[in-house]
Amino acid sequence: MKSQKNKRPRKPGGRWIYYLLYQDIIWPCPVRWEWEAGYGGWLPFYYAPTLEFIAADPARVIRVPRGSKSPGKTGTKN
Template identity: 70%
Template structure:
């Protein structure tokens, strides 16, 4: 029996990138990567590339924002 994958992280997440001396907030879209064995944060970089980020560096956006 295959193991079930864990739930996708809930809420709004962002990934901050320093590009040309500007800190850019990039919204995260979580996607399952079976090769990695977990959910990875994908985001559009300031150069409009769709990139996978480090899950430990993704930041959850609070409800008040």
């Protein structure tokens, strides 16, 4: 008989960005999702411009649309 193992929900897929205002500049910081057992879910972490690895607010993390070369670009030409 297989033992019952607590299953985690799937990790959020795709590319995610966290925008941070630091020294009057908006920095797009790439997000890496880490499982936090104490929280009971996946939390976004990002590398700040100061090279610190910091937990982000999940509500403020933005997913980069598939096929987008860089965050914030709409893909339309003028």
